[in-house]
Amino acid sequence: MASSSYHLREALTSLKRGGASNALAIATIALALFVFGAFLLVTASLDRVMSGWSASAEMSVYLRDDATADQRQAIEAALGGNRLVERRDFVSKAEAARRFRRDFPDLSAAADSLATNPLPASYELRLRANEVVAAADVERLARSVAQLAGVSDVRYDRQWLDRLARVVGALRLVGFALAAALAIAAGLTAAAVVRLAMAGRQDEVEIMSLVGAPFGAIRGPFIVEGVLMGGMGAVIALVLLRVAYQIARARLVADIPGLDAGTVAFLSPLALVAIVGGGVVVGCVGGLIATRAVR
């Protein structure tokens, strides 16, 4: 079998001679991996955001204005004995009004003009972290608390967090499907380009076949060429992803108050390896497809 340095040397020579067609294949692979990486980046960041929000998920139990002390005691007893509730804070009507003025200073004058304070007193509940608490249990708690006397309404953050999680899941699926479709297109483009390279070196292929070169020696340089194209596409995709990430992070952190820069982190080392590996695999498959007729 010819040495790997021979395969590499021949592949590099062919890459240099390939020009625009090689650039097209590399760009297609880069595009597929960019899309794949972008979806990984977005969904991983959303996962982290949701994880943070889930950890601090709250349930608000709003009280009727006419709730009696006995009813409040019964509510507190019900909440205090529930294993899902990690912490319970009472927010009086006055405290609610103060928070309103703090959070919405533009509307504080309007609130002051009202004869009575319309904001209800409430219990703010900090629930235990997601891993421990099943969504169904929390639903059950919300329903049972809503039926207690003196309670006017129960609002639960996780309802929309769960919906958001489903959206992120769907987004991830769409991203993978899109990236898979692009990867197939990239593999076929790489195959077409490698086949072009083979056609350009048909004399060598024929001579190698006639002298009895092992099939690995004949196909090797072309498969290595595909692998190199895939690797180059992956590196280009990673560079573009890094640039896009820097721009997007700067804007998001500036535009969304309270968004931690660490939440919008770049791809994990595992994801980076997956992208480079994906590029290599796509290029390799392209090379294998192109050379399958060698016999």
Next chain:
Amino acid sequence: MIETDQLSKLYGRGVYALRDVSVKVGRGDFVFLTGPSGAGKSTFLRLALCQDRPSSGTIHVARRNLALLKRRQIQAYRRTVGFVFQDFKLIARKTVLENVSFVPLVLGHASVQQSRRAFQVLKWVGLQHRMNAYPEELSGGEQQRVAIARALVNDPVLILADEPTGNLDPDLSFEIMNLFREINARGTTVVVATHDRELIRRVGRRTLALDHGRIVDGG
């Protein structure tokens, strides 16, 4: 070395390129295959090089039934055979030395051996001084000598040559034939397909004449 029995090759529309050819070529023989264009000379060599499969009959080379060889076995078999074509089949972007050392290179021989052996055979065909030239810088005769050097570099037991002098003038043709005679003198079996009867007469070796796919003389 080569033994065929009722060997036939049928191409589309019922046209036989070879029909019921039964011949024997002994080890160390030098044999000409001759006949007009379309007689079946090239088809015989293609079958002997496993570029085609027989439609019927058998062809054995060095006791191998070529029709039964699997893909990998064909490659192993071809390593024992050298070939020379009319159009030389040299790689334009490689130098003379690279064209010859290309064979041991792709067969995985050590690089020192590749160069040494390639230089040896180039010296033998008298082209060591042109080893850094590219094929386009060589005359037709020189290019064919490079092709012969490439055929020899792997020490084949059999050389198959298809119209090796087709693009050369009579003097160069005779020079190339002398090389084949020298190769044969070292024990290598040589089969040369040519329609040049004058050349065959000058060299004076056994001749198998083909016409319309059949052996008509020397079988």
